[in-house]
Amino acid sequence: MPPQTTAIRGTFFDLLDDPWKYVGHEPDAARFIQDGLLVLEGGIIKAFGPFAELSPRFQNVPATHIPNRIIVPGFIDGHIHFPQTRVLGAYGLQLLDWLQTWIFPEELKYADPTYAREAAGRFFDAMLAGGTTTCQAFTTSSPVSTEEFFAEAERRGMRTIAGLTGIDRFAPPEFLNTPEQFYRESKRLIEKYHRKGRHLYAITPRFAVGCTEEMMDMCSRLKREFPDCWVNTHISENPTEVRQAKQYYPQCKDYTEVHEKHGLLGPRFTAGHGVWLSNDEFKRFAKAGASVCFCPLSNLFLGSGLFRIGRATDPEHRVRLSVGSDMGGGNAFSIVRVLEEAYKVGLCNNTMLDGSVNPREMDYPESERNKLNPYRAYYLATLGGANALYLDDVLGNFNVGKEADFVALDWNAGQHAMAWHQSLIAPATGPETMDQAAMLLFGVMACGDDRNVDETWVAGKRVYKKTT
Amino acid sequence: MPPQTTAIRGTFFDLLDDPWKYVGHEPDAARFIQDGLLVLEGGIIKAFGPFAELSPRFQNVPATHIPNRIIVPGFIDGHIHFPQTRVLGAYGLQLLDWLQTWIFPEELKYADPTYAREAAGRFFDAMLAGGTTTCQAFTTSSPVSTEEFFAEAERRGMRTIAGLTGIDRFAPPEFLNTPEQFYRESKRLIEKYHRKGRHLYAITPRFAVGCTEEMMDMCSRLKREFPDCWVNTHISENPTEVRQAKQYYPQCKDYTEVHEKHGLLGPRFTAGHGVWLSNDEFKRFAKAGASVCFCPLSNLFLGSGLFRIGRATDPEHRVRLSVGSDMGGGNAFSIVRVLEEAYKVGLCNNTMLDGSVNPREMDYPESERNKLNPYRAYYLATLGGANALYLDDVLGNFNVGKEADFVALDWNAGQHAMAWHQSLIAPATGPETMDQAAMLLFGVMACGDDRNVDETWVAGKRVYKKTT
Numbered sequence: 001m002p003p004q005t006t007a008i009r010g011t012f013f014d015l016l017d018d019p020w021k022y023v024g025h026e027p028d029a030a031r032f033i034q035d036g037l038l039v040l041e042g043g044i045i046k047a048f049g050p051f052a053e054l055s056p057r058f059q060n061v062p063a064t065h066i067p068n069r070i071i072v073p074g075f076i077d078g079h080i081h082f083p084q085t086r087v088l089g090a091y092g093l094q095l096l097d098w099l100q101t102w103i104f105p106e107e108l109k110y111a112d113p114t115y116a117r118e119a120a121g122r123f124f125d126a127m128l129a130g131g132t133t134t135c136q137a138f139t140t141s142s143p144v145s146t147e148e149f150f151a152e153a154e155r156r157g158m159r160t161i162a163g164l165t166g167i168d169r170f171a172p173p174e175f176l177n178t179p180e181q182f183y184r185e186s187k188r189l190i191e192k193y194h195r196k197g198r199h200l201y202a203i204t205p206r207f208a209v210g211c212t213e214e215m216m217d218m219c220s221r222l223k224r225e226f227p228d229c230w231v232n233t234h235i236s237e238n239p240t241e242v243r244q245a246k247q248y249y250p251q252c253k254d255y256t257e258v259h260e261k262h263g264l265l266g267p268r269f270t271a272g273h274g275v276w277l278s279n280d281e282f283k284r285f286a287k288a289g290a291s292v293c294f295c296p297l298s299n300l301f302l303g304s305g306l307f308r309i310g311r312a313t314d315p316e317h318r319v320r321l322s323v324g325s326d327m328g329g330g331n332a333f334s335i336v337r338v339l340e341e342a343y344k345v346g347l348c349n350n351t352m353l354d355g356s357v358n359p360r361e362m363d364y365p366e367s368e369r370n371k372l373n374p375y376r377a378y379y380l381a382t383l384g385g386a387n388a389l390y391l392d393d394v395l396g397n398f399n400v401g402k403e404a405d406f407v408a409l410d411w412n413a414g415q416h417a418m419a420w421h422q423s424l425i426a427p428a429t430g431p432e433t434m435d436q437a438a439m440l441l442f443g444v445m446a447c448g449d450d451r452n453v454d455e456t457w458v459a460g461k462r463v464y465k466k467t468t
Numbered sequence: 469m470p471p472q473t474t475a476i477r478g479t480f481f482d483l484l485d486d487p488w489k490y491v492g493h494e495p496d497a498a499r500f501i502q503d504g505l506l507v508l509e510g511g512i513i514k515a516f517g518p519f520a521e522l523s524p525r526f527q528n529v530p531a532t533h534i535p536n537r538i539i540v541p542g543f544i545d546g547h548i549h550f551p552q553t554r555v556l557g558a559y560g561l562q563l564l565d566w567l568q569t570w571i572f573p574e575e576l577k578y579a580d581p582t583y584a585r586e587a588a589g590r591f592f593d594a595m596l597a598g599g600t601t602t603c604q605a606f607t608t609s610s611p612v613s614t615e616e617f618f619a620e621a622e623r624r625g626m627r628t629i630a631g632l633t634g635i636d637r638f639a640p641p642e643f644l645n646t647p648e649q650f651y652r653e654s655k656r657l658i659e660k661y662h663r664k665g666r667h668l669y670a671i672t673p674r675f676a677v678g679c680t681e682e683m684m685d686m687c688s689r690l691k692r693e694f695p696d697c698w699v700n701t702h703i704s705e706n707p708t709e710v711r712q713a714k715q716y717y718p719q720c721k722d723y724t725e726v727h728e729k730h731g732l733l734g735p736r737f738t739a740g741h742g743v744w745l746s747n748d749e750f751k752r753f754a755k756a757g758a759s760v761c762f763c764p765l766s767n768l769f770l771g772s773g774l775f776r777i778g779r780a781t782d783p784e785h786r787v788r789l790s791v792g793s794d795m796g797g798g799n800a801f802s803i804v805r806v807l808e809e810a811y812k813v814g815l816c817n818n819t820m821l822d823g824s825v826n827p828r829e830m831d832y833p834e835s836e837r838n839k840l841n842p843y844r845a846y847y848l849a850t851l852g853g854a855n856a857l858y859l860d861d862v863l864g865n866f867n868v869g870k871e872a873d874f875v876a877l878d879w880n881a882g883q884h885a886m887a888w889h890q891s892l893i894a895p896a897t898g899p900e901t902m903d904q905a906a907m908l909l910f911g912v913m914a915c916g917d918d919r920n921v922d923e924t925w926v927a928g929k930r931v932y933k934k935t936t
Contacts, residue, residue, distance in 0.1 A: 086888050089914030126884035239824035303815025331914050347771025356707035416594035420554050446557030446799050
C-alpha cells in the first residue's frame, strides 16, 4: 500500500538561509506564508506553498486546518542530557561540584532498564511538550540508557542523535567505564542503531576532564572505523573546568587541541557550551566545520558565563551553531525558554561591547551580531541547528523532500499579560506580514514558554496536543 | 456587625528573620508548620500555629482547608511599571533607547482614563496570577494613571505604593511634566490617597537622567512637607545611564549623592536596580536605611548587568533589599521567575569570585552570600521585601496582627518534568520537614513560573484561583 498523502493548512514561517548573512534585511532569509498548504507523504514533505496555488493539485488530499497558530519547523535541541530529567534545576553548585553532588548519583540509576524506560517516557513527553522534535542527547556510561533512549525515540518516530557516554575518571568508580568497555559497547550500539530508522549514533566522550588519553584514543578509533558517526562532547563550559582540562592535557595548547589531536574536530562534531573558547579556537572550529552548541539556560543556571554569540557568528569565521537546553544544567526543556535566555546573554554581552565600562572592549559589529532578533533566534532553533548538526538535508525547514516535523505555536498562550502584549503587533486573526509573524514569534520567545507550544508533529503525525 | 472570624488550614512556610544572618543554619530564620491553622478577622491575622494546638480555641470558626499546597506570605514586588503592561518583553534595545522607542509612546496612552482603567484591570490580574499581593509601582507623568491605579488596587483590596512619576527631560515633550505641575499634582494625590485604606504614596522622580535639578528640588520639598511618604526611583541600572547621570549632575561625586543632596536617601526610599553601585554607595545606602530593589529579570532582559547580591548583603553594611519584576523591562510578572533569575545572577557572579578568571577577584565570603538558597530567596520575596519597603509591621509573614495576604503554591505545577523532579525531594503528600519544604520551594523557583501559584489571597479573601 503506498503511503497516504495528507496535508496541513495554516500560517507558516521558516528560514531558508542564515540570517546573520543578511544584516539589516533579515526577512530575506525567511519565508512566510499566511495561508499555506504543507503536503505530506510517508512523513516527508511532498509539496509546500500558498494554499491558493497548491490546492487545485491536491483537491482530493484530506487537509487538517490549524487556524490561529504559526507553524514553524520542529525545534532542534543540540545538547541535552536524557538521564538528568529528574534533577533539572538542582540547587546550589557550579559545574564540577554539581556533577558530583547531584548528577552522577542520579545517572547511575539508568543502568536499571525499568528506571531508564520510565525516564525515557517522561523525557520524550517533556521534549515534545516544549516543541523539540530532534535532539542530540547524552545518555550515561551504561549501555542500558542508550538502548532505552533509542527504543523510546523509535516509539515516537523521532530523529535523534545519541550514544553511550564515555567517562573513565572524575566520577565515582561505579559510574566509570573503561576505554575497552566503551569501545566494545559503542561498536555494538553503532551497529545496532546507526542509521536504522531515524536513529543516528554519536561517539560520546563526556568531556576531557572525565576522559583519559586512552578514552580519547578509543574515540579516535571508533571515528576512524565509523566515520559516518557523529561526535558529541562538552568544551570550555566553566573556567575551573578549562583549567582542569589544561592540567590533564598539558601537551595541548588549549581545550580545542584535545579534540584536534584525536582527529575528532570536523564535520558532525559538536561541543556543548564553548563559553570560554578563545578567538583562535572559534576560527579552528569554523575551519574544521565543527559546531558549538550554545546552552544559555544552563550557562546562567550554573553561572558558567556569557557565550559570545557575536564572536561565533563573525563572518570571517562563522562557527556552525545550534542551541541546546542542556537540561538538567539547563532548568527547562523548552526551546522557547532557551531562546529567551539566549537573547538575554546577547544583550548582557552588549553592555560590555558598547565601551561604556571599558572603552577597549567597544566593538559595534560584534554587538550587532549579539542581538537575537526573531529571525536569528528561530534560525538557531530550526535550520541553523540542523546545519550545525549536519541534518539540514533532512530537517530545518519546509523544503520539499525534508522530514515533516513541525510545531504549531499559539502566540497568545502563557502568562496573563501575553495576549494583550501580542495585540500590539498583529490583529487577533493572526499575522498578515512576515514582520508581524516575526514579532509575534519574538513575543513568544521573550515572554513565553512551553505553554506556547500547542501541537507538535513528528513525521507528519501529531504526537502532542496541549491539554491545559 | 463585628468582622467575621475565618481560618485557613494547610502547610505553612514563612520567614522570621534575615537568613543572611544565619549562614549555614538558615532554617533558624524560618518557620514551617506542616499542619497549621491561620485564623483571620477583618483581613488581619488573629492567631497562627499548629492545627492541633489552635483548633480547640477556634472550634466554631469556619476553616478552609487548602491541601497539597505550601502556603507562603504574599509576594512583594518592590519595583514594577504599571503602564508597561502591554510592552513587556519589547525587542532589541538597551535601557535608554528602549525607553524612547517602546516605553514612552505606550505610557503616553495612560493619560486616557478609559485606556488606563482597562490596563489597570489587566495589570492587577497578571500580578495576582503571579502571587504578588503588594507592589511599589511607577505610573506615568499623567495623574490619571495614578488615580486609575489606586482605584483598581482598592477594588482588589490590595496594599500598594505608587505615585505620580516626575520627568521633565529625556522624553518627548508631550510626555514631560514641569516641576510645578509635578509638585501641585503630587500634593493633591498625596492628600487624596496616602494612608487612605491600604494605599501608600511614593514621591516618584523617574530617574536622575529624566529629572532636572528643579524637579529634584520639588521632590525634596514634597518629602519635607509629607515626611511620612515613600520615595521611589531608579539608580545605576546601566553603565551608559550612569555616565549620563554624571554629566547631568557634575557637582555630585556619584549617582547616590544626587539623592543625598536632595534629602531623599533615608527610610522609605527605594531605588530600583543599583547594578553599578560602588561599594561606597552601598555603605551609604545601608547607613541611611535606604533600600535597593534588585530586578534580575530586567537586568538580564535589557542586558544591564549582574547585581552584586553578595556585596549588598555584606554584614558590615547590609543594604535593605527587595526584589522586583521591573515589568516591562522585566519580561514577566511572576516573582517565582524573578527568583529564578536572581539565583542565576548570583551564580554568574560567583564564576568571577572563585578567582578562576582573575585571582584578584577571588572573594569566598561574598561568593557564599551570592547564593540564593530558598530561605534567602523567599525572604527577599516576602519579609525582606517588607523590611526594605518599611512594611514589615504589617506584611511579610504570618505573625499575629499582620495583614492576611498569602499564596498557595502547587509545587508540582508547571513544565512537564516538574512533578517527577519534586518527587525526589518529598512524598507526594507534601513536605514533612522544613528542609523538604524549602527544597520544594527551590524547585518552584528553579523550574517553575506563574503556574505554581494556585491561589492568591488578599486581606483574608481569595482573589485568584488558577483555572487551567
